[in-house]
Amino acid sequence: MFTLTRIKYQLFRLPGRTVLLLLAAMVFLTSLEVYLINLHTCQAALDSLAENIPVTARVVNRNGTKHNRLAIDAELFDALTAQNVHNVLCTANAAGALREPVQTDEQFAGGDTSITAANHFSAVPAVSAGTVSFAEEADRSFLTGTEGLCGISEKYAEQMKVTLGNELTLPVYTVHYSPVGVRYIPIGEQSLRIVCTYPYTETNIGHSPDIIVPAAWLRAKTEQAGEPFVYSSLSVVLDDPLRLTSFKNKLAPLGFMHVSEGDACDAISVEDEMFIKTAEELLEHLRLYKIFQIPFFVLIVLLVMLTVFLVMKSSRRDIAIARSLGEPKRQIAVVQFLSTMLTQLAGGIVANGILTIFIHTSIKVSQGILLVYLLCAAIGTIFALAGLMRFDTLALLSKAD
Numbered sequence: 001m002f003t004l005t006r007i008k009y010q011l012f013r014l015p016g017r018t019v020l021l022l023l024a025a026m027v028f029l030t031s032l033e034v035y036l037i038n039l040h041t042c043q044a045a046l047d048s049l050a051e052n053i054p055v056t057a058r059v060v061n062r063n064g065t066k067h068n069r070l071a072i073d074a075e076l077f078d079a080l081t082a083q084n085v086h087n088v089l090c091t092a093n094a095a096g097a098l099r100e101p102v103q104t105d106e107q108f109a110g111g112d113t114s115i116t117a118a119n120h121f122s123a124v125p126a127v128s129a130g131t132v133s134f135a136e137e138a139d140r141s142f143l144t145g146t147e148g149l150c151g152i153s154e155k156y157a158e159q160m161k162v163t164l165g166n167e168l169t170l171p172v173y174t175v176h177y178s179p180v181g182v183r184y185i186p187i188g189e190q191s192l193r194i195v196c197t198y199p200y201t202e203t204n205i206g207h208s209p210d211i212i213v214p215a216a217w218l219r220a221k222t223e224q225a226g227e228p229f230v231y232s233s234l235s236v237v238l239d240d241p242l243r244l245t246s247f248k249n250k251l252a253p254l255g256f257m258h259v260s261e262g263d264a265c266d267a268i269s270v271e272d273e274m275f276i277k278t279a280e281e282l283l284e285h286l287r288l289y290k291i292f293q294i295p296f297f298v299l300i301v302l303l304v305m306l307t308v309f310l311v312m313k314s315s316r317r318d319i320a321i322a323r324s325l326g327e328p329k330r331q332i333a334v335v336q337f338l339s340t341m342l343t344q345l346a347g348g349i350v351a352n353g354i355l356t357i358f359i360h361t362s363i364k365v366s367q368g369i370l371l372v373y374l375l376c377a378a379i380g381t382i383f384a385l386a387g388l389m390r391f392d393t394l395a396l397l398s399k400a401d
Contacts, residue, residue: 017311018343024307025347029373032300033355036369039289046242046282053278055241056271057085059234062257067269068206069093069177072231074219079254083247085236089123090215091116093175093232095184098160098168108173108184113156115172116209117218119143123233126208127151127198135164138195146216150192155200156210168192168211174222176230187225241275297376304380305387308340312388336385344377 060067097111121129142149169191173184200208222229256268356366
């Protein structure tokens with residue numbers, strides 16, 4: 001109780017001194033909070049960079065001029081998608097013959113049905129997922145499965161006089177592209193149930209296919225027929241682009257070449273220029289913030305020490321009187337320390353609240369910064385009081401008299 005009374009006396013006897021310490025605490029905490037928030041923001045921006053600027057690795061031909069109508073071996077597909085990647089988009093091409101006159105042609109030359117196998121509508125630029133009309137009982141994620149389901153273009157449905165829910169049975173041929181031409185490899189007669197339709201559109205990179213089927217289904221049917229399966233396009237997004245160098249080092253052992261002159265496929269183009277540029281800037285800023293973090297804490301400690309020493313210097317006479325009356329030096333120091341820290345805490349809470357409102361800092365981060373400041377303030381106050389109480393009591397009282 002005696003200590004609490006002394007602390008109250010210390011705080012309210014000279015309100016000007018208390019206000020000075022409170023204002024100083026607000027200034028110091030504001031400086032510290034701005035510094036640490038910038039550091040936290042920089043780190044958060046770096047952590048979320050992969051989401052804001054995704055790094056896409058795309059299989060292209062050897063000279064990098066095209067990324068579709070390729071012949072990507074299934075083994076290379078498995079090797080690439082087994083890495084730390086997501087958002088895998090792939091397609092494969094096939095063809096079919098639905099009408100009898102086309103089925104009876106001696107040599108198959110593309111038939112009357114173009115087929116694109118994909119694992120997502122996003123992999124087919126000429127088809128927008130928002131324009132697809134599904135049957136009521138249809139699984140809208142059917143392209144990720146292995147069932148014999150398909151979507152057809154409205155133009156093809158009109159030509160072939162088929163509708164949702166109908167079943168198509170036709171011979172299917174996988175398409176293999178190469179620099180010397182196109183090969184059609186028969187995989188037998190297949191049955192497909194129509195679960196959705198989409199508008200027929202033409203773009204600068206091609207037109208909507210007549211039929212879209214799941215890529216995994218076409219691969220399974222091709223392998224069951226004993227034929228090699230190839231994908232015509234493939235792209236992935238890296239899980240952790242900060243490990244970009246490690247990912248690139250794995251490409252050659254996986255069987256992928258670097259983009260250069262020539263026309264062989266199975267090269268990899270990594271769209272990383274924007275990510276690398278932004279990441280380098282953030283890493284440099286983060287490095288500088290971390291280099292000066294400890295010196296900045298030391299500066300806060302020194303400023304608190306100097307401020308407390310100068311503001312409390314006028315209380316030396318009171319301290320000397322208390323010591324001459326027999327009050328233990330340790331008890332005096334505790335009272336001075338606690339009263340000063342209460343002022344630092346009050347100033348810190350006020351400044352923290354204001355900054356939280358205007359900067360929209362999370363409560364957890366603000367509390368952490370306040371604790372860091374109080375630690376710096378405690379260290380600075382201890383050093384200030386250590387210097388403040390180094391005097392000769394009799395000499396000070398005699399001088400005051």
